[in-house]
Amino acid sequence: MDKTPLITLPWRGQETIQAIPQLLDHAQQIEIVLPDSYNHALFTALHPDVPPGQLEDMNSSGGPELLVAIAGVEGLEGFQQLVGAVATANATVEVSTPATIFIRHNGGNLRSTPNQ
């Protein structure tokens, strides 16, 4: 069965977290759009060494360990629950500005795939 190129999920807390493991089998990429107010907290969590007051333009990528860092943000603790599923699926995680998290299977072309 062909996988859906991209599934976009608005952030609804635990409801969104619970939906992701099932979707991992059906989508090449999952995009989780967080409220803009998470941008600063995510930036601070992912770039702790950047001096305060810089332009907060995020571009972080990695494996499931990135979810651990994301789960350190107040209100996003639920991402900790996805570490196992993402590791099993051999997927990668990318965070970009404004406050968007991508989970994609290796080989998926994140940038060139149009949103659905």
Place this chain on the structure above:
Amino acid sequence: MSRTPVLKPGANCWRVEHADRVAFLVDGADYFHAFREAVKQARRSVLIMAWDIDSRVKLVRGQQRDPADDLPETLGNFLNAMVRRRKQLNIYVLDWDFIMLFAPDREWLPLYKREWNGHRRLHFALDDMHPTGACHHQKIVVVDDRVAFVGGLDLTLGRWDTPEHRSDDSIRRELDGEPVPQPYHDVQIMVSGPAATALGDLARERWFRATGRRLEAPWAQGAQDGPDPWPAHVRPEIENVELGISRTEPEYGKQAEVREVEQLLLDSIASARESIYIEAQYFSAHKVGEALRKRLQQEKGPEVVVLLPEYTVGWLSQKTMDVLRERVFRQLMNADRERRLRLYEPCVPGLGDECVNVHSKITIIDDELVRVGSANLNNRSMGLDTECDIAIEANGREDVRHAIATFRNRLLGEHLGMEPARIEKALAREGSLIRAIESLRGPGRSMRPLALQVTADVDALVPDEEIVDPARPFETNELVKEFVPEAEQEPTRRHLYMIGSILAAIVALAAAWHWSPLRELVDVPMLVSAANEFGRHPAASLLVLGVFVAAGLISFPLSVLIIVCVLVFGPWQGFLYALAGALLSAACSYTLGHLLGHRAVRRVAGRKLRELDKRLARRGLLTIIIVRIVPVAPFSVINLVAGTSRIRFRDFMLGSTIGLLPGLIVISVFTDQLTATIRKSDLPTFAILAVVLAILVAGAWRFWQWKEKKRDSVLRTPSD
């Protein structure tokens, strides 16, 4: 049709944060009152970031006074009373370390005033951590990280006013015996909740950069346990909304450039469908002007209504910023084929030659987005000065749309002298912002079309915006390059060598005087007497002027003549003679160049002439000032070239006077000190002289090295 959100963290805003409550405080009276009420509830921390602050300003006046309130009315005394009353409260005031140009209008030497240093928990610091020519323009107050104010108003003199802006309102008077200040229109936004905490972060970061001291957030000290600092008398206009905090920060040291405000303005102008309402002090930001021009060129694009002061404050601003704004106006008018642009100024009867100083910095896009802050619509607010704006967008929320529309109608009601409800009705009736305003305009308090006032002559005098209103920090070598052709800059090294040689010769002479038989051979009193005798001679002044003219014709170094003048006539008289002589010499050489014409002078100045001539024609006055200040070419060559160029004689003489003054003052003072040292003639004074000279030579050497390095890097860049 749904709208795409404008606010994008990391692009056009720093952070999007939640605000529990939002209120728009229109004009100083409301802001000062709300500020005072909020600070009265502060428990741990008050942070004040200012472009200007004055301890003498009265926070409450007239009917705002509460007989039961025993706290002082003036800012300085009030803040001191608060730190005395609250044992755990610290107040931090960070004021821009202003340049002397602004000194007459400001509180003098604030660091040494009891009001600012009289209590150990009232911390006052001046912030000079910015590039040359920039300023800290943010106006932020944060109380316990729970309530914050952002906008165009500083807590200083001349800001307090009511929406009536009455011409004869004596309550506006700041200090006894002083005249009533000009009416002042401005807006501050007040927010509470996490947005205030974010603004606290911003303010603490500024404090750290300026002082090296990190401040602890008041949350860590239990500030949330205190009473709500939101002033009880202020009704929130929006509740529970996300807002964007946008900044401008220039590149400085390790700090990267931040241009969020500029991007926010461009994105919001691009998003407009029906109307763009702007209140601004200045109007010269070229990217903003270009964005508006594009929208006006579009068929069925939005209406653009701009409210500005009739003229800005101060002759310098009127001769520069007002000229730049009219250049933008003309571009917009040319693009406005569908008559969708209106420029207005507030009209208040009885003001005479005065006008309402529109100082607010507001953009309202449709009923969808409102921006309030410190950023002017000029280039320096986009990339040179530090700024902070707040933006709120409706994002489909009807209550926020209503609040934005109500705020705009309230502003228009103030300017048109009527209840906001009439604006609302007119908008509903006309279906157009411009038609609504036009249908309500009338005699008395109203809005009237802004008349263009700048003549072509004045416009020609003012250089491009890069100089008057730079969009980012500039370096001195770039300034020189802007005005002086590269070829003309070559003699810098030679010129520095010459200055060094002259100074070294003088010191050698002083040394010889001290350690050689010269001292016995030459009688000092006799020399002084001879110089005084010459100075008293009726023809002395004519002779000096003649020497300057003759020296100019043979390109004799001007610096030497100035030194001799000061040695003979003393610092004051010598300075005046040197200035008069130099200007007469300049005028003669200019006239000579004019008579000889291009061809003859080209033989003297060679290929350098064309470039310098081009710059003189374009920016004559400033070019002359720069080439007089910076040693780039022989004095006489500049005069001759100027004489053949299209620069007017008046501008040439004015530029020469302004440009020669700094060098003349420095040489006069140095020479006077030198002679004093020689007269005293002991080892310590000679050592001081040697140190001064070493500093001068080292400075000149460093300048030359720096200049060479810059030139190398510029030359290397294309091949890298």
